[in-house]
Structures are given as C-alpha cells and as structure tokens.
Amino acid sequence: MTHKLRYYALAFWLVLIGMSCSDKDDSTLDNVPVAVIEKPAEGQLYQRGSTIMLTADFESGTGLKECTAYLKELKSLKGWDDPWTPEQTITLNAQMTYRIENQWLFEPTIPFDIKAGDYAFVLLVVDSDLNYSSYEIPIIIE
Template sequence: MTHKIKYYAIAFWLALIGISCADKDDSPVNELPTAVVEMPAEGQLYQRGSTIMLTADFESKVGLKECTAYLAEAESLKGWDDPWTPEQTIALNETKVDRIENQWLFEPSIPFDIKAGDYAFVLLVVDSDLNYSSYEIPIIIE
C-alpha cells in the first residue's frame, strides 16, 4: 500500500512540474508585417523626369512603425552617369492596418543624369516590435 502512495505522489509531483513548465504563451512569435503594393507595378516603365508614386496596404499583428522605400541598382544599367539610389522613410500610423495612397517618393521627379535600365524598388516594412519584411519589385527607368 505504501508503495502505491509513493508512486501516486511521484506521479502527482511530476504532473505539477510538467504543467508549471508548459508554455502558456499562445501569441504568435515573430509574425512579420505585410504589405500589398499596388504601385509601382512589377516591370513598370518610368521615364526620366517622371514621378514614382507609392500605393500600398500595410498590416501587422502588433502595430506598424514605418516603411522605407529605396531603389537598388541592377547589373543591366546603361550610361555614363551614376545609378540612382534614393531612399525615403515614411512613418506609419502605429495601428495594425494602414494605407498609403499616391505618395510621392524620393524627389519630385526622376533625375535626368542617372543610368537607365533595370532597378529594384525595395520596400522594407517595420512593425512596433521591430519585426520587418522586405518586398522587391523590378522597375525600369529609361
């Protein structure tokens, strides 16, 4: 009889330890913010002197902080001038959903003294927990 009580006591204590050590946090770990970019469109052609506009919807489980847009050069650029590598950070509204519509990016217009060709429009989205996601859209500047 005492052996049964001893086994039950050990099983009871192991069950308590198992329950107390269980992970009770059901919240998602490191869910990344998302963006749905409407503009610029993939493969969109821009002429020097025109304007790049941003239209996008943003979402985060914890709240949005900012997005940074920049252009990265591709290997297929042509010309003697330097590549155009502007960058712009836009503060978001710190809620879980935000929309930017027809936001002018970088400068009033694309400079004329830059290399032409394929560029990557990159959008980096950061939430209030500093989780981030990156989106890359190929565009062409002539």
C-alpha cells in the same frame, strides 16, 4: 514493465520538447508585418522626368512603425552618370492597418542625369516590435 515506463517517459519528454520548439517558430512567422503593393507595378517602365508613386496597404498584429523605400540597381545600367539610389522613410503611426495612396517618392521627378536600365524598388516594413519584412519589385527607368 519498467521498459514500458521508460518508453512512455521518453516519449512524453520528446513531445514536450517538440511542442516548445514549434511554438517559438510559429510565433515569429505570425508577427511579421505585411504589405500589399499596388504601385509601382512589377516591370513598370518610368521615363526620366516622371514620378514614382507608392500605393500600398500595410498590416501588423502589433502596430506598424515605418516603411523605408529605396532603389537599387539590378543589372548593368546604361549611361555615363551614376545609378540613382534614393531612399525615403515613411512613418506609419503605430496603427494595425495603414494605407498609402499615390504618395510621391524620393524626389518630385526622376533626375535626367542618372543611368538608365533595370532597378529594384525595395520596400522594408517594420512594426512596433521591430519585426520586419522586405518586398522587392523590378522596375525599368529609361
């Protein structure tokens, strides 16, 4: 009888510990902000002198704070100039959902004196509780 009682007490405590651990993990995953990016498209080709535009929908259960867009080089680039690594932060006004449509990014046009090749467009989205998510889209600049 006492073995069964010990067995049930141990099983009860294991269930409680398992439930408390799983609740913490689920809440963290549910609270990250989400972005659906329409522009730039994956693999999109940009010519120097053209413009990079952003179109995206954002959503967060706690309210959106900001998104930061930047470029980083993916592979070896061609040319004598430096890689182009601009950065821009956009405030999202603490709303639960937000849409950016055809917003110019970085500069009015891509500079001519940069290295050409494969870049990654990176979008870092932060919500009011400082949860974040990051999205990376490969693009080509020639």
